[in-house]
Amino acid sequence: MALNSVNTNFGAMVALQNLNKTNSDLQVTQNRINTGLKVGSAKDNGSAYAIAQGQRSEISALNAVQESLSRNQSVVDVALSAGESISDQLSQLKEKALAASDTTLNTSSRNALNEDFKAIRDQIAKTVSNASFNGVNLLDGSKATITALANASGGGLTVAGQKLTVGGTGSAITLSAAGEIDTLTKATAAIATLTTSINNVSASLAKLGTASKSLSNHTSFIGKLQDSLEAGVGNIVDADLAKESAKLQALQTKQQLGVQALSIANQSTSTVLSLFR
Template identity: 65%
Template sequence: MALNSVNTNSGALVALQNLQNTNAELATVQSRINTGKKVNSAKDNGAIWAIAQGQRSEISAMNAVKDSLDRGSSAIDVGLAAGESVSDLLVQLKEKALAATDKSLSTASRKALNEDFKAIRDQITTVVNNASFNGVNMIKDATTSAAFKALSNTSGTTIDVKAQNLALGGANVTVTAAMTIGTSTLATTALAAVNASIDNVSSALARLGTGAKSLDTHRAFVGKLSDALENGVGNLVDADLAKESARLQSLQTKQQLGVQALSIANQSTSILLGLFR
């Protein structure tokens, strides 16, 4: 037989414990709905939070990788555009040099051709000098080791795209800054240099284009990888809001019933007053 006492109300204690548990669950559900996350801090689930935090750092680092690849692609695209202009100018130089090999040209005509040749020749230097993006010029550096080193992953490994020297008198453009076509002999020499330069520049641009394609391909991969990591973190920590909403309704009903149960349990001791009447 249960003890009737005004000092200890077992029913009220049980009702209070159940109500406190319901309130705790309700607070958890409300937090998930407010933040959209089932694991919002290490207190919620230390192991999952640590894993998610590590992946967040990877995602953040991936942004730096994408920025580096973007800079590399932009620098190479500028170099390719300028390189194509250099190739077009060399085609024009070939026309002038070939015309100047004609020994029957008048002095005035040869002089006009020579002036055109020199103007186009000097324009190559202008194009090469202005082919910079963010301080990087992929067609001017004469060193054999010059390259754009774009980050390929978060550990610092790089994808190297070698620069191509398209400056006058360089490895690919054998036309020099002082070359002229003032005589048929000079024109013949210039024509040979221009022909070799056209072939060399085409090969150099092909190599540069291959490098640009490799950066674009890797940039697409990094974007997909970053998206996959974000989805993975979401799977770990995001709350199912439809499920939590349904649970919220259930807990709110349970909370109201708990309050009523506690009220009933608290009233049980007042029944003892009837025994003293």
């Protein structure tokens, strides 16, 4: 026979314990639905939280890598565009030099060609000086190399500068900064010089083009890597909202039943009073 006592209501204690457990589970479920996370802090799951935080740090670091790659690709692309213009200008210079090598030209005609030649020659210098992005110029010889971040550990992708100045030491353009075609001899010599310069510039453009493609490919890879890492973090910490929603309804029902059970248990001691009537 169960003991009836006004000092100890065992049934009420059990009902209260169960109700507290239901309320605790309900709070956890509501928090998961509100945040969308099953692991929102280290208290929820210490090891999973530590892994997720490590991966989040990796993802944040890769944002800096993306920015570095994009910035350096812009530097290379600006240099590439300027280099293509210079290549076109060299072709125009060769055309002028070839025209000036015609032995039937009179002095006046050759001088006119020479003026065009000098204007185009000087334009190359302007093109080189303007081939700058974010203060970095890959065509004027000021930068032997640039290095873009390649990973979260600080590794880099290096791009070599290509010197395309007119008359500069080590430049791909062997034409003198004072080069002219005002005589037949100078015009004939300029043809060979410009042919060499055009070939050299083409080789430089090929290197810049390859570098730009490499940076672009690596940028795409880093983007895919970030997506994969984010998906991995989601698998670790994200809550299944459909499952949590169903669990919420069950816990709310249990909560209501627990309140009723506690109320019934609290009324059980009142039966003792009937014994004294």
